[in-house]
Amino acid sequence: MSLKSELTLDVIDTHTEGEPTRIIFWNDIPKNLPDALSVRNYFIKHYDYIRTTLLQEPRGHKDQFGAVLLPPVNPGSSYTVIYPTTHSYLDMCGHATIGVSTALVALGYVQYEGSEKIITYDTVAGTVKAKVKIEDGEPVSVSIVDVKSYFVKKIDINIDGKIIPVNISYGGNFYAIVESDSIGIDVNTANIGKLMEYGNIIRKKSEQTIMNMYPEGKKNLEPLAMITDSKHDYRAFVTFGGNSFDRSPCGTGTAARAALLVHDGKLDINGKYTNESIVGSRFTCKIISYEKVNDNIIIVPEITGRAWITQLCKIIVNPKDPLKHGFLVQ
Known part of the structure; x- marks a missing residue:
């Protein structure tokens, strides 16, 4: 018996604090592309079927997530990384970058000496550095130095006749952030259905505000929503397009929330906090630098997870x- 295949893909699967990442290497990209956005646009134009093949059913599921490792575009970087989902692409993803960095070290794709390996990535959001902590020859945690993160603006949306305050904040992706008290739902696993329902409404009603912040050429992206638990200081629930949600605390969401907390005076500009997911897993966020621009504070956060x-x-x-x-099938 022979196994017929028009395409075979070697895959590394990881999970980061509960959230999956399906990783592949892809080298069939022109060498003269100027930046990660051009790389992603080329991949979308020529190879988007790879995204659907890897992540959608029957090989994946609606909550599957991916990372495609391509040749770097900047000197000093190890890879360009693009982040496909079952329905679209994100500019940056913290949980996937932690998964990628863990896999590269564990499987010997990068060489290291001592107890730490720094890996630099080109992403659409900017340059991202990952510091992999190594014990007894194994990666035990990864700290991502994220892109500059900042609070954007406050808006109001109308849900069933009730005005809901929304904070727009950026941490590598734009987030519409809502306190759970404002929608009357606690953030726990018993309420996932309702959280998904409201998360999707928040995304759609904030979509135009968020999309107006993207330059031309990046309009394929979708807004993300975060519902923060008013009764539990740092628990949150993040929804994406395609009716999916994050099992991890969400890396770029953790960064965006840190920027909001700093703006609201709830987190010191030299401080740190722990963000907890719907399943109880955690990321630690530490602010490693900041700058003041007019009345806003722009931070550089470091997100640590496993x-x-x-x-x-x-x-x-x-x-x-x-x-x-x-x-x-939705």
Whole structure:
């Protein structure tokens, strides 16, 4: 018996504090592309079927997440990374970068000496550095030095006749952040259905405000929503497009929330806090530098979390399979 395949993809699967990342290497990209956005646009134009093949059913699921490692565009960087989801792409992803960095060290794709390895990535959001802590030859945690993060503005949205205050904040992606008390829902696993419902409404009603902040060429992206728990200082629930939500505390969301906390005077500009996910996993956020621009404070946050390799496998694409490039059922 022979196994027919028009495409075979070697895959590394990880989870970062509960959130999956499916990782592949992809080198079929022109060498003269000037930046990570150009790399992503090229990949979308020519290879978007790779995203759907890897992440959507039957090989994935609606909450699957990915990372594609490509050649770097800047001197000193190890890789360009783009972050596909089942429905779109994000500019930056903290949990995926932690997963990628863990896998690169654990599987020997990067060399290191001592107890720390620094890996530099080109992302659409900017240059991101990952500091991998190593004990007994194994990665035990990763600290991501994220891009500059900042509070943007406060807006109001109307949900069923009630005015809900929303904070727009940036941490590598733009987030619409809402306190749980304002919608009358506690952030816990018993309320996931309602949290998803409200998260999707918040995203859609904040979409135009957020999309207006993106330059042309990045309009394929979708807004993200974070519902913070008013009864639990640093628990939060993050929703994406495609009716999906983050099992981890969300790296760029943790950064965006830190910027909001600093703006509201609830976090010292030299301070740190712990952000907790819906499943109880945690990221630590430390502010490592800041600058004042007019009346706003722009921070550089460092997000620390853990990831584990869950499987190494080959994705097989049979040319006769009518669903070979994936599908989603919502």
